[in-house]
Amino acid sequence: MNTEKLVSEIKRKQSFLCIGLDVDLSKIPAHLLELSSPIFEFNKAIIDATHHLCVAYKPNIAFYEAYGLEGWKALKLTIDYLNTNYPEIFTIADAKRGDIGNTSSMYAIAFFEDLGFDSITTAPYMGKDSIEPFLAFEDKHTILLALTSNPGAFDFQTLESNSKPFYQSVLETSKTWNNSKNLMYVVGATKAEFFKSIREIIPDHFLLVPGIGAQGGSLEDVCKYGLNSNIGLLINSSRAIIYASKTKDFAAHAAQKAKDLQQQMKAILVKNKT
Amino acid sequence: MNTEKLVSEIKRKQSFLCIGLDVDLSKIPAHLLELSSPIFEFNKAIIDATHHLCVAYKPNIAFYEAYGLEGWKALKLTIDYLNTNYPEIFTIADAKRGDIGNTSSMYAIAFFEDLGFDSITTAPYMGKDSIEPFLAFEDKHTILLALTSNPGAFDFQTLESNSKPFYQSVLETSKTWNNSKNLMYVVGATKAEFFKSIREIIPDHFLLVPGIGAQGGSLEDVCKYGLNSNIGLLINSSRAIIYASKTKDFAAHAAQKAKDLQQQMKAILVKNKT
Numbered sequence: 021m022n023t024e025k026l027v028s029e030i031k032r033k034q035s036f037l038c039i040g041l042d043v044d045l046s047k048i049p050a051h052l053l054e055l056s057s058p059i060f061e062f063n064k065a066i067i068d069a070t071h072h073l074c075v076a077y078k079p080n081i082a083f084y085e086a087y088g089l090e091g092w093k094a095l096k097l098t099i100d101y102l103n104t105n106y107p108e109i110f111t112i113a114d115a116k117r118g119d120i121g122n123t124s125s126m127y128a129i130a131f132f133e134d135l136g137f138d139s140i141t142t143a144p145y146m147g148k149d150s151i152e153p154f155l156a157f158e159d160k161h162t163i164l165l166a167l168t169s170n171p172g173a174f175d176f177q178t179l180e181s182n183s184k185p186f187y188q189s190v191l192e193t194s195k196t197w198n199n200s201k202n203l204m205y206v207v208g209a210t211k212a213e214f215f216k217s218i219r220e221i222i223p224d225h226f227l228l229v230p231g232i233g234a235q236g237g238s239l240e241d242v243c244k245y246g247l248n249s250n251i252g253l254l255i256n257s258s259r260a261i262i263y264a265s266k267t268k269d270f271a272a273h274a275a276q277k278a279k280d281l282q283q284q285m286k287a288i289l290v291k292n293k294t
Numbered sequence: 295m296n297t298e299k300l301v302s303e304i305k306r307k308q309s310f311l312c313i314g315l316d317v318d319l320s321k322i323p324a325h326l327l328e329l330s331s332p333i334f335e336f337n338k339a340i341i342d343a344t345h346h347l348c349v350a351y352k353p354n355i356a357f358y359e360a361y362g363l364e365g366w367k368a369l370k371l372t373i374d375y376l377n378t379n380y381p382e383i384f385t386i387a388d389a390k391r392g393d394i395g396n397t398s399s400m401y402a403i404a405f406f407e408d409l410g411f412d413s414i415t416t417a418p419y420m421g422k423d424s425i426e427p428f429l430a431f432e433d434k435h436t437i438l439l440a441l442t443s444n445p446g447a448f449d450f451q452t453l454e455s456n457s458k459p460f461y462q463s464v465l466e467t468s469k470t471w472n473n474s475k476n477l478m479y480v481v482g483a484t485k486a487e488f489f490k491s492i493r494e495i496i497p498d499h500f501l502l503v504p505g506i507g508a509q510g511g512s513l514e515d516v517c518k519y520g521l522n523s524n525i526g527l528l529i530n531s532s533r534a535i536i537y538a539s540k541t542k543d544f545a546a547h548a549a550q551k552a553k554d555l556q557q558q559m560k561a562i563l564v565k566n567k568t
Contacts, residue, residue, distance in 0.1 A: 042397070082393060082400035088408040092366045116393050118417060119356060120444040123316070126356035134362040143392060143417045145439055147446020165419055170394040172421020175467055181455040193449055 021138045022159045023226070023250070026110050029075045030251050034286040037278060038076035038112065038228065040258025041066065041098065042083045049266050059087065059094035064101055066262055069271035071106050073278040076254055078112035078228075099135050110254075111138045112228070116165065118143040124153040132160050139163055141206060141228070144190045148197050155199035161226075162202055166190055166218070169208025169231030191221045204228055207246070209237020209255070215245035226252050232281075233260035239281070243288050251289075257281060295412045296433045297500070297524070300384050303349045304525050308560040311552060312350035312386065312502065314532025315340065315372065316357045323540050333361065333368035338375055340536055343545035345380050347552040350528055352386040352502075373409050384528075385412045386502070390439065392417040398427040406434050413437055415480060415502070418464045422471050429473035435500075436476055440464055440492070443482025443505030465495045478502055481520070483511025483529070489519035500526050506555075507534035513555070517562050525563075531555060 030036045043059045052058040067077065079098060084091035102109055113131040117140065118124060124142075131140045132154075139161035142151055154162040167177055167187045177187040194203060207218055209231035218227070227246055231237035232255055239255060246253050257277075265273035304310050317333045326332040341351065353372060358365035376383055387405040391414060392398065405414045406428075413435035416425055428436040441451055441461045451461040468477060481492055483505035492501070501520055505511035506529055513529060520527050531551075539547035 044400075080393070080397055080400075082391070082397045082404065085404035086400040086408065088404070089363070089366055089370065091404075092363055096363065114393075116417070116420075117356070117390065119354070119388075119390055120442070123354055123356045126318075126354075126360040130356065130359035130362070130365075134360065143390070143419050145417050145419045145450060146390075146442050146444060147449030147451070149444050149446040151446075168394070168420050170420060170423050172423040172425075175421030176418060176460070176463065177421070179455045179460070179463060181453045181460065186450070186453070186455065186460065189450065189453060 021110050026075065026226075027250050029108055029110070033072065033075055033282070034289055035074055035282040036251055036253050036255055036285055037074040037281050038078050038254045038256040039066070039070055039074050039261055039278060040114070040230070040256050041077055041079040041262065042258045043094075043262070044083060045087070047263050047266070049268060049270050051268060057090070057094050057097060059084070059091065060097040060101070063094070063098045065271040066274050067102065067106065069275040070261070070278045071109060073275065073282040076110040076112055077102060078114045078256055080114040080258075096135060099137060103136050112163065113137040113140045116141050116143050118146050118150045120146065121149040121153055124150050128154045128157060132157050139204065141165065144194065151194065152198050155197060155202045157202070160202065161204050163204040163206055163228050164190065164194055166205040167207050167211050167214055169210045169235050169237065173208065173211070188217070188221060191218065195222065206230065208235070209239075209242050210235055212238060212241035212245065215242060219245060219248065223248055224250065224252070226254060228254045228256060230256045233257050239284055239288075247288075247292060255281070255285070295384050300349065300500075301524050303382055303384070307346065307349055307556070308563055309348055309556040310525055310527050310529055310559055311348040311555050312352050312528045312530040313340070313344055313348050313535055313552060314388070314504070314530050315351055315353040315536065316532045317368075317536075318357060319361070321537050321540070323542060323544050325542060331364070331368050331371060333358070333365065334371040334375070337368070337372045339545040340548050341376065341380065343549040344535070344552045345383060347549065347556040350384040350386055351376060352388045352530055354388040354532075370409065373411060377410050386437065387411040387414045390415050390417050392420050392424045394420065395423040395427055398424050402428045402431060406431050413478065415439065418468065425468065426472050429471060429476045431476070434476065435478050437478040437480055437502050438464065438468055440479040441481050441485050441488055443484045443509050443511065447482065447485070462491070462495060465492065469496065480504065482509070483513075483516050484509055486512060486515035486519065489516060493519060493522065497522055498524065498526070500528060502528045502530060504530045507531050513558055513562075521562075521566060529555070529559070
């Protein structure tokens with residue numbers, strides 16, 4: 021999916037919500053555990069109940085790999101279900117991959133071609149030749165870690181180098197890579213005070229923003245400095261939505277939580293005349 | 295597997311060779327493609343022919359994920375085959391994972407528990423809480439990217455911060471993390487001139503060294519500065535060994551290439567009286 025289509029879906033739905041599908045079998049309703057693929061059935065119910073309130077879904081691949089072959093099957097069923105039934109949805113493989121060039125090419129094949137995701141998250145540590153193989157795919161996006169939402173972000177990402185924090189070097193250098201128009205960036209909602217300087221370096225790129233809700237980030241603060249003329253934000257919420265309830269009507273509870281966020285987003289878009 | 299057992303195997307076999315099992319279906323002998331799991335059959339033949347010449351195998355997970363469900367099945371068959379038939383072998387999931395804490399825990403479960411690897415490679419960008427969930431596993435090793443063998447290593451890893459290159463901050467900071475005794479580090483063979491300063495920071499930890507052979511690194515140079523009193527090196531070779539030949543006796547050719555390296559390692563160990 022290209023950026024124009026994503027922006028038009030955000031405007032149509034008045035939502036820039038991404039829902040994280042991080043399925044932990046110990047947290048889903050018990051009645052699903054009797055089905056042949058509980059993970060997929062959970063995702064399917066969440067997707068059917070929330071697809072009109074969000075523009076993106078983001079399975080975190082760790083939660084599927086932890087269940088081995090069954091997990092990988094559930095991931096495949098989930099992305100196939102999304103691509104078949106909701107092709108207007110932007111899909112994100114939250115995988116945080118990155119390796120030497122020929123190996124990154126194999127990951128790109130895995131997630132863009134074999135599974136058919138629209139985008140993948142990647143880690144910058146190994147530099148240009150570890151990311152360009154992902155960027156080579158047309159109408160696919162590569163979402164590079166910049167400033168993450170976890171406490172460990174302050175271990176290395178904010179170290180000063182050449183009088184600026186390291187994550188700013190990641191932003192500036194990555195802009196020079198081939199097909200950098202296909203880049204988006206991960207910036208944590210818990211770092212709202214950093215959005216202004218980030219937008220000075222990358223005014224046009226989309227930011228994928230985790231950390232609203234369970235991790236304590238504020239939607240208002242993120243939008244104040246993060247929105248651009250193309251909206252330019254995907255706000256992710258995972259646990260607060262998908263685990264809203266463990267009852268049989270869990271999907272309706274999830275939809276209510278998603279709607280609360282969508283309504284807040286709509287108000288922000290109206291206020292900003294977007 | 296604990297470090298003592300690994301060191302005793304290195305001394306017994308007079309080898310610190312790790313063989314990378316990065317299987318690309320376009321590069322393996324044609325007769326294998328007719329079998330039900332060509333990737334596993336290829337690995338099995340390579341393992342049976344080389345296990346006495348090396349102490350570790352390292353499947354790069356990208357090469358399995360690129361083949362979807364079949365790839366994941368082949369990975370499972372390969373690690374099960376190793377753990378059942380050659381429990382003295384140290385197994386490395388070359389996965390370069392790293393995510394927020396609860397997600398890294400899921401990756402640790404995937405690779406240490408579900409698949410049963412002895413170790414996994416990880417990326418440092420997200421800091422302490424992204425790596426400690428791996429370090430919490432007893433007798434498992436977490437192999438952190440420090441200075442990699444690819445050209446992109448110079449994009450970020452060697453940026454100066456507090457008068458030292460960034461990868462040295464990674465080494466110094468990671469030493470302070472809980473259970474840091476379970477750390478090993480990836481240092482590329484193409485960076486032999488850096489080994490001396492690296493050994494000043496981490497004299498005791500094992501280094502996993504890719505980049506010998508196809509990427510141009512020198513075994514002699516790496517050993518000159520990298521060996522410690524516990525040997526402390528695992529030298530990886532992938533393509534130069536496993537793709538030595540595409541004929542029906544490919545495994546014998548692979549064994550010959552592995553033996554060449556093992557003999558060089560033996561000579562170095564004898565010379566160093568290890």
